[in-house]
Structure formats: structure tokens, C-alpha cells
Amino acid sequence: MPTLNEVATRAGVTPATVSNVLRNKGRVGEATRQRVLEAIAALGYRPHLPARALAEGRAPTIALMVSSIANPFYPEFALAVENALRRRGQFLIICNTEGDPQTGRAYLDQIAGTLSEGVLVMNANLDFEDLRMTELRGAPVVLCMWERPLDPPGLPCVAVDFRLAGELAAKHLLELGHRRIGAIVGSKVYGIHAARYEGFVDAMRGAGLECAAAPVLYTPDTTRGGYAAALELLKAHPDLTALFTTNDLPALGAMQAAADLGLDVPRDLSVVGITDIQLARESRPALTTVAVPTTEAAEFAVELLVDLIETTASRAASDGARQARVCVTSPPHLVVRASTGPVRKR
Amino acid sequence: MPTLNEVATRAGVTPATVSNVLRNKGRVGEATRQRVLEAIAALGYRPHLPARALAEGRAPTIALMVSSIANPFYPEFALAVENALRRRGQFLIICNTEGDPQTGRAYLDQIAGTLSEGVLVMNANLDFEDLRMTELRGAPVVLCMWERPLDPPGLPCVAVDFRLAGELAAKHLLELGHRRIGAIVGSKVYGIHAARYEGFVDAMRGAGLECAAAPVLYTPDTTRGGYAAALELLKAHPDLTALFTTNDLPALGAMQAAADLGLDVPRDLSVVGITDIQLARESRPALTTVAVPTTEAAEFAVELLVDLIETTASRAASDGARQARVCVTSPPHLVVRASTGPVRKR
DNA sequence: GTGAAAGCGCTAACAC
């Protein structure tokens, strides 16, 4: 591979000039610029990114930490992130933590601040301590889907009003006349679905329904989890006419469970989810859900991260204790499809 | 961030020694080793990956080119790749080409051989010329899911016997007594589903059925595509009792179309796919499909790529025209679920 | 066993 030096020799200039041409910095005469560009083309020169990273003190990649890229929601998000990064000439490294804080830490230790300029964190079950440590080491961190806009985590984040999402889902069911509503809450462990459930509870209370009356089940945030939970819930409470779930995957699972129990969705049972992943549109019946602005969140996250990287670079670790920035997306909104319908006596 | 040099000073040795300790190379006295390790721990030293990459002449990442990481099959594959890479201390960069050769080329130009030591290519609609160019530049390339083990592409690849997959799917339908079978072939454009269809045709011929009799439709390799194709096929040929599709996504779409036409799967219509993505298990009815060894393919691909990287590094571009290696996975196998059943007069 | 020195390919001050 040709180096910048060889380009310089061939064009009869010094490396510095080639570098300037390459990055449109410094003043370069039009004639020289042409000669340099010709040399670059002739040699097929391409900048060596690690060398540039070393010299600049910043690498052209960012890391996206997810528990598993195979979870259907993450790829949609990752795609949006990659797009935003590509526009800025950055590259995306995918880090699967497998929900294990140790694996996450190992990744952070290895690449944060060296190979990766910054870190994007989707629900990956990371230690907040590790993340703060990462920040201190000079690699900005952004939490990608914080659920409580009003209750920031002490780390920069993109916040989505998931409480509202839960509320909208619940209100939709209430408006359809449902009163006996079961709730399936994904991943209590990670603690990220609490706000959604709160929104649900608020709406129920608002309708004069004491929520303790509604059966709740906590379950892993997967189709399988939703399936099992729905089965259990529906067997224990045959009078339920609707199921609220904190995520689309469990909702999809719940619909399968209903089918297996011989229940027709939405005639016998209404099901509503949250997020609006691609699958929600494609399931039969298509899932009614509260759509979350995924792409917007991804773009905000990248924007915020890049911003932090710039400022971190400039202020040379002056005031560490500054307020962590939080960036709120536009609100989630209800998408009515075929999985919900008016309540019906059975 | 502390540097290797600082570690050396603190431990009272030279950088070379620290480097040796770090990589277990060269002889280092046990006492010194201890002092160095202490210094590393005390300072919280972590190697600067770009610097190492520059010095070693090789970066610790590989690039995975896919048309879109949001396509449900790729994340499963990407997960397996990431796992295999992580075990080897390499990192994964995701490159979405959006099915556009230009975008692919831009990626290759930027990172192949600089940021990325090698390139893994999933069906990403890349120019083979660009790939060969990439190889010449010193960055090995591996095609991840070549469909014809017997007909290598002139690039190193992991081959899966997709012709057999098609054959198995067809034979399954034939054994169930189906004779009027429609075929939905995904993405003729990319040319990657031809072998699957060939296998289907072979099996049909083997059963004494002239295949021209079976209606075929080419369509994008998506749920939506399968949906539209199935709708068209079933309307034009109401006598069809089964649908063969070259991929799971279109198969899933076909099942939706059947449902929307009031057909019961599998009573009125059997549907079979190829691949066995996660969704296949989770759909209702669960999809009968021919499972492809995804994880194995991912592991083979990484192994092959790493191998090529080593040999490329050692033989200093001596014999360029060597035979491209092809690595064949274990054969696909039929997974019978609920979407296929015995033929029934209607 | 450990140290000294050169260099990987590039950027960034500053001098001319």
C-alpha cells in the first residue's frame, strides 16, 4: 500500500502538503493541489486510518454496546446509528455484552478511548460505575434509550418518554371498554420497563381502576417470555379481555399464546405492545402498539456523542462534574392495528 | 491515559520490556514481570490499539459487509461472527451497503487493509471486481454464504449446499402428496437463490413432474415480497396446495397472504421456507423450513479469514494466483413444524 | 534477561 510519503515524492512536494490537500486544511496552491491529486489517483493512495488515529489522538470509530445484536429491536437501531455515523465518516463497532457486565467491562477496557472515540449504550446491562470510569478515561458515553426524561441517570442520554408510552397503551385499551387488563412487564432485572408500567398504572388509576386488581407478571423481554407469561396469566385469570405488555416482543408472544389457547385476537383478547418494531407490522394480526421514535433516538444519540467528543477534546478535562446532558426525543404515539378491539362479553 | 512508556518508567524498565510482558514474548525475569504488572495495574494502563496497529502493520478489526443489518437473518449471523472474533481478540465493524455497490466500494476503499484487516461479505451486492481489488491491496476477503459448493466464485468462501436445501424442501412437499406446488424465488437480482430453485426443480423432475407446470414468481427477499407474490400466485392458481419459497422471510409473508385469503395453513395450503431464522420458530403456525448451519458458517468464515490474514502476512504477496479456498459447511436439514401437512382435496 | 534505537504513516506547529 502506497503511503502519504510516496505520494509526496511523486508529486514533488512534502508530506505536509499532501496532508493538507487530503484534509482541505492550510492553504495549497491550485497547481500543487492538482499534482497531488493526480499522484493520489495514480498510486491508488488511501489514508492509513490507524496512523491517522494515532497522530490525531482520536480514532474514527464508535462502539455500540448491546446485549445481543440478534434481538430484533437492536438491528433497527443499529442501522440508524450506522447511517448517522457514515454521514460523519465514522465507523461502527458492534459489541455484544450478552447481558453480562463482565463482558461489557472487557469491551470497554479494550476499546473505549483507544479504538473507539466514544460509546453508545443500548440496554446492555452494564455497570454504571464502569461507564463513569470510561468517561473519566476520556471516552464519552451516551445512554441510548433512557426511559425517564425527568429523572436523568447522571450520564448523558437520549431519553424517551416511556411512561407516556405505557399510558397511551393503557388508555387505548380503556377507551375500547376493557377493564380486566393483564400486564406483562419485560425484564424487571434491567429495570428498564418500570416507567412503562407506571404509565399503565397511572392510566388505570385515572379511570378509577385500582391497579392492584390487574394481574401483573414479570418476564424476560422476549417472544418466549411473553408467550409463557400470557399463558400463565390467561389460565389464572380467564376473565381478562386485554393484555398490556411493555414491549413488542412479549406482545407477539402473548398473541401466540392466545392462539394456542384457542382465543381469537382481537375478538376474545386485545393485545397491545410498545416500540413498534418491524415485526409488529408483519405479524398476523398486526400488532397495535405505541411507536417509539427509534431513528430519531439513534440520530440524537450520535449527535450528542459526537458533540461530547468535540467538547471533551477541547476542554482538556477541565470541569469533570458538569451536568450530564439529556436529550429528549419527540413523544411516542399510538399505532392502532389489528390486535386490539372493543371489549366483548364472553 | 497512561502510556506504555509511563508504565516502563514506573517499573524502572524500558518500554521494550513492558511490551514483552504484555505480549508474553521474549524472555522476561519473573521479578521484573511482577514489577511491570504492578505498574500496569497501578496506572490502569491499557494498550492503545491504533498505535499497536500502526507498529504491527495490522488492525484488530474485521469488517462485515451486509446489505442491511436490519434484515432479520443478518443479526443472527453477525452475532455468531462477533462471538468468533471476540474469542480471537478481534473487533467487528458493521458496514451496511444498502444493496448499493457504490456504498460498498466506498467502505472497502476506506477501511479494507487499513482499519480492517479483512472483510467478510454477506450478500451485500458488491462488485466482484472491487472485492478482488481489495484482495490485491492485501485485505483478504471471504464470501460468507456461497450457494454452490461445486462452483466456486474465484474468491475464498464458505459454501452452503443450497441446492440440496431446495431439494429437501421440495421432497418434503412431494412426500406429503403435493403436486400442484408454487415457487416463490427471492431476489433474482442478486442471483443468490438460483441454486435453491434448481434443487426444487430437480426434485420435481425426479418425481416425474415437469417443472414448467409449477408457477414461479421472483420477488424481493422480504416478508412483503413473499406476501405479494403469494397473493398473486394463489389468485392466479387457486388449485395450488403448497408453496415452496427460497427463504424464510418470503415464506412468512406467504403465510400471511394465505391467512388474508382465508386459507388455513397447513390444511388448505402448505408453506416451506429455507434458512430457519429465529422467526420461523416463532411464527404461528411455526414454519417448516430447511435449516442452514448459520453459526457454523459464521465460524468457518472467521476461521478462514483469519487464516488468510496470517498467510497473506507471511508470504508477502508471492503467488497471487493461488486457488481461492472454499470451505463447505455441513449440509442443511429439514425441520418440520406446523406449516406443512398432507395434501387435501378442496 | 534487558536496553537502545529506529520506525510504522500520519498530523501539527511553526518557520520560511
Next chain:
DNA sequence: GTGTTAGCGCTTTCAC
């Protein structure tokens, strides 16, 4: 406008 000079943080021969 363009060249000169130092590094960036690490690995790697080769002396000692």
C-alpha cells in the same frame, strides 16, 4: 503557499 521538525504510542531488531 510550502517545507521542516517533532512527535503520536507502540513493536522490533539487535546489542549488551
